[in-house]
Amino acid sequence: MRSSLRCPCVLLLLSIGCGPKSTESPQPQDEPRVAASASHGASSPAAEPTAKAEPAAKADPGNEATPATKASPAAKASLEFTFVGDVIFGRYRASGYDPIPEKGFAVFEEIAPKLASDVLVGNLETPLVRDLPLDSPIGSRYRFGASPEHAKHLQTAGFTAVSLANNHWFDQRVTGIDETPPILRELGIVPLGAAVREGPVFRVETVEKDGWKLGFVAITTRTNAPVREGMPVLPYLPTDEIDTSVVPVVTAARADHDLVIVVVHWGEEYADAPNHAQIKAAHALVDAGADMVIGHHPHVLQAVERYGKGLIAYSMGNFLFENTNAIPRLTGVLRVKVRRDDRCLERVVFHPAYIKRSPVPHPVPATGSLGRQVRDRAMGQSKKFDTTWTIEGDDLVLDGGC
Numbered sequence: 282m283r284s285s286l287r288c289p290c291v292l293l294l295l296s297i298g299c300g301p302k303s304t305e306s307p308q309p310q311d312e313p314r315v316a317a318s319a320s321h322g323a324s325s326p327a328a329e330p331t332a333k334a335e336p337a338a339k340a341d342p343g344n345e346a347t348p349a350t351k352a353s354p355a356a357k358a359s360l361e362f363t364f365v366g367d368v369i370f371g372r373y374r375a376s377g378y379d380p381i382p383e384k385g386f387a388v389f390e391e392i393a394p395k396l397a398s399d400v401l402v403g404n405l406e407t408p409l410v411r412d413l414p415l416d417s418p419i420g421s422r423y424r425f426g427a428s429p430e431h432a433k434h435l436q437t438a439g440f441t442a443v444s445l446a447n448n449h450w451f452d453q454r455v456t457g458i459d460e461t462p463p464i465l466r467e468l469g470i471v472p473l474g475a476a477v478r479e480g481p482v483f484r485v486e487t488v489e490k491d492g493w494k495l496g497f498v499a500i501t502t503r504t505n506a507p508v509r510e511g512m513p514v515l516p517y518l519p520t521d522e523i524d525t526s527v528v529p530v531v532t533a534a535r536a537d538h539d540l541v542i543v544v545v546h547w548g549e550e551y552a553d554a555p556n557h558a559q560i561k562a563a564h565a566l567v568d569a570g571a572d573m574v575i576g577h578h579p580h581v582l583q584a585v586e587r588y589g590k591g592l593i594a595y596s597m598g599n600f601l602f603e604n605t606n607a608i609p610r611l612t613g614v615l616r617v618k619v620r621r622d623d624r625c626l627e628r629v630v631f632h633p634a635y636i637k638r639s640p641v642p643h644p645v646p647a648t649g650s651l652g653r654q655v656r657d658r659a660m661g662q663s664k665k666f667d668t669t670w671t672i673e674g675d676d677l678v679l680d681g682g683c
Contacts, residue, residue, distance in 0.1 A: 355492060356491060356492025356493055356539075356621055357399075357491040357492060357493070357621065358620065358621055358622070359618055359619060359620045359621060359627070360399045360400060360490065360491060360493055360540075360618070360619050360621070361398040361399045361400075361616065361617070361618045361619075362398060362399065362400045362401075362402070362542075362573075362616070362617045362618075362619065363395070363396050363397075363398040363400070363401045363402075363614050363615065363616050363617075364401075364402050364403070364573075364575045364594065364597060364614070364615040364617070365396070365401075365402075365403040365404075365597055365600040365612070365613075365614055365615075365644075366403065366404060366577045366596070366597030366598045366599055366600045366612060367403075367404050367406045367447075367577050367578070367580065367597075367598070367599050367600055367601075367602055368403050368404060368405050368406060368407065368435070368443070368600050368601045368602075369381065369406050369407045369425045369427070369449075369601060369602055369603070370382060370407050370425075370426075370427035370428075370431035370432070370434070370601070371407070371425065371426065371427060371431070372423065372424060372425050372426075372603060373416070373417035373424040373425075373426070377415045377416055378413065378414070378415055378416070378417075378426065379603075380431070381601065381603060381641055381642055381643075382431055382434060382641065383640075383641050384640075386640060386641050386643070387434070387437065388434050388601055388641065388642075388643040388644075389434055389435075389437065389438035389601070389643070389644070391637075391643065391644070391645040391646070392614070392634055392643075392644045392645055392646060393438060393439075395614045395616075395632040395634065395646060396438055396439060396614060397439065398616065399490060399491060400441045400442070400488075400490060400495070401438070401439050401440050401441050401442075402440070402441060402442050402443065402444070402473075402497075402542075402544065402575070403435075403440060403443050403444070403600060404443065404444045404447055404544070404546065404577045404597075405435070405443035405444065405445060405447075405461075405465075406425060406447050406448075406449045407425045407426060407427040407431075407449070407452075408425065408426055408427070408445075408449065408450065408451075408452050408453040408457030408458070408460075408461050409426075409427050409428065409429060409431075409432050409453075409457065409460060409461040409464045409465070410426060410427075410428065410453045410456050410457050410460050410461075411428070411429060411460055411464070413426055413427065413428040414426070414453075417452075418452075418453060418454050418456075419451070419452060419454065421505060423449075424449075424452050425449050425452045426452055426453050426457070429464050429467075429468075432464055432465065432468055432470075433468065435465075435468065435470055436468040436469060436470060440470050441470070441471060441488070441490070442470060442471035442472070442473050442488060442497065443465065443470060443471075443472065443473065444473045444474050444499040444544045444546070445461060445462070445472050445473065445474050445475045445476075445499070446473070446474030446475075446499040446500050446501040446515060446516050446517070446544070446545075446546055447501050447503065447546040447577075447578065448501065448503040448504050448505045448546065448578070449505060450476060450501075450504065450505075450506070450515050451504075451505060451506035452505075455512070455513070458475075458476050458513050459513075461475070462475045471486070471488055471497075473486055473497050473499035473544060474486075474498075474499025474500060474501070474515075474516050474544065476512075476513035476514055476515040476516075477513060477514055478513050478514070481530075482514050482515075482516050483498070483500060483516050483518075483526055483527050483530050484498070484516070484530065485497065485498050485530055485531075485533070485534040485538070485541070486498070486499070487538065493539045493540065493621065494537070494538050494539050494540075495538065495539065495540050495541075495542065496534040496535075496538035496540065496541045496542070497541075497542050497543075497544060498527060498530055498531060498534065498541070498542070498543045498544070498571075499516060499543075499544040499545075500516045500517070500518065500523070500527055500543070500544075500545050500546070501515065501516065501517050501545070501546035501547070501578075502517070502518060502519060502520045502523075502545070502546065502547040502548075503517075503546055503547065503578055504517045520547055520556075520558040520559055520562055521558050521562070523545075523562040523565065523566065524561075524562060524565045527543070527566065528565050528566060528569045529569075531543065531566055531569040531570050531571050532569045532570055534570070535569070535570030535571075539621060539624070540572050540573075540619060540624060541570055541571050541572055542571065542572060542573045542574075542575065543566050543571045543573070543574045543575070544575050544576075545574060545575070545576050545577075546576070546577055546578045547559055547576055547578055548576065548578050548579045548583070548595065548596055549579060550578070550579055550580055551579060551580055551581055551608070551609070552579050552581075552583075553581070553583065553662065554583060554584065554595075554662065554665065555576070555583055555584070555595040555596070559576075559595065560595075563576075563586075563588070563593045563595070564588055564593075566591075567588050567589050567590075567591035567593065568589065571591055572590070572591055572592070572619070572624055572626070573591060573592045573593075573594075573617065573626075574591065574592070574593045574594070575594050575597065575615075576593075576594060576595045576596050576597065577596055577597050577598070578596065579596040579598070580596075580598060580599050580602070580604065580609050581596065581598050581599075581608050581609055581611070582596060582597070582598040582611055582612065582613065582655070582658055582659055582662065583595040583596035583598075583662050584662040584663045584665055584666050584668065585615070585629075585631070585659070585662075585663050585666075585668055585679070586663065586666035586668050587666075587668055587679065587681055588666075590624070590625075590626070591626075592617060592626055592629060592679075594615055597612070597613070597615065598611065598612045598613075599612055599636060600612050600634075600636075600644055601636070601642070601643065601644060602636060602642065603642055604636075605636050605637075605638045605642055608658075609636075610635050610636040611633075611635055611647070611651075611654060611655045611658055612634045612635060612636060612644060612655070613631050613632055613633045613634045613647070613655060613659065614631070614632040614634060615629070615630075615631055615632075616628075616629070616630040616631070616632065617629050617630075620683065623683070625682070625683035626682070626683075627682050627683045628678070628682065629678070629679035629682075630673075630676050630677065630678050630679070631659055631670070631676060631677040631678075631679075632646065632675075632676055633646070633647035633648075633651075633652045633655035633656055633659070633675060633676070633677070634646055634647050634655070635647045635651050635654075635655065646675065647675070648675050652675050656670075656672065656677055659677055660677065669681075
């Protein structure tokens with residue numbers, strides 16, 4: 282890979298619904314509406330909404346009859362979600378910035394059919410800045426960054442939302458903290474768990490999609506930068522404090538959301554399994570009303586567990602990453618179909634994938650021997666939690682259901 286050059290980037294203002302549609306859900310879909318709710322979490326000044334609703338048109342007082350307000354479409358009976366792990370677009374080396382996407386290569390194109398769904402969510406471990414420096418602004422060994430041009434790959438792939446609550450949040454210093462959320466919004470992508478200067482740090486962020494009110498809570502138990510007075514505050518906390526600081530947020534969100542999803546950056550890098558504190562916290566979140574808990578940070582796939590009525594993916598591993606070694610390159614797409622009337626997770630499918638090395642690192646479906654490697658890992662890790670998968674072609678389907 283060659284060093285990146287600064288180049289002018291054209292930002293496109295598109296709706297979040299512009300990505301590929303699920304082949305299982307061909308009907309027209311509403312554009313999601315987004316807002317950060319200040320009604321949950323710590324008592325403090327309200328955070329700035331993620332997106333502001335357009336003001337309603339005022340009736341002309343000269344008209345005797347005002348046209349009726351257009352009725353909202355009925356909520357879809359079910360929604361399909363897809364989740365992936367860590368995404369970066371490049372890192373800094375001694376020679377300078379080394380990008381992953383090169384020569385216009387579409388890094389998500391080969392995996393796109395597996396991503397197509399109503400709602401696609403991943404972990405963006407790459408701060409975005411409008412003027413990407415050729416040399417890293419920080420001195421740590423692993424330093425990430427990306428431009429708006431790189432971020433367009435997320436838009437093309439159809440990402441609905443990405444979590445910013447992770448340990449690389451400070452890799453582009455305050456510039457990255459301030460510029461990443463607006464860049465994503467301009468691309469029609471919802472930023473989750475961004476550092477805030479005011480408002481609740483641990484909060485539910487509401488996404489309205491196809492008549493559903495979805496509550497996302499994004500947190501991290503890992504950070505590479507110390508908490509400094511006067512700096513934006515990341516939703517960071519030790520794992521053993523999730524019960525006291527985040528569970529109340531989930532409980533409150535449960536009361537007025539159709540679905541609650543916790544996205545959490547946690548665990549030990551390259552560990553095969555979550556630790557006891559993670560398991561305890563994940564169970565507490567589901568007990569409090571979370572329908573799904575989706576984890577990342579270890580850079581390898583870990584277990585998927587059915588717990589109560591909820592689903593826990595302890596680590597989704599890498600998805601777009603430079604590490605293409607044997608185990609870290611094994612990845613996948615978790616697909617969950619949820620029924621609205623009873624919040625039933627009626628179908629859970631895992632699409633095996635791996636990070637192909639050439640012409641640049643990029644995720645592709647895993648078939649043949651590589652597919653068996655991914656399936657074996659997913660089934661082996663999940664078996665420890667009494668989770669049984671059934672093989673259907675190249676995919677895994679979770680036993681059980683409604």
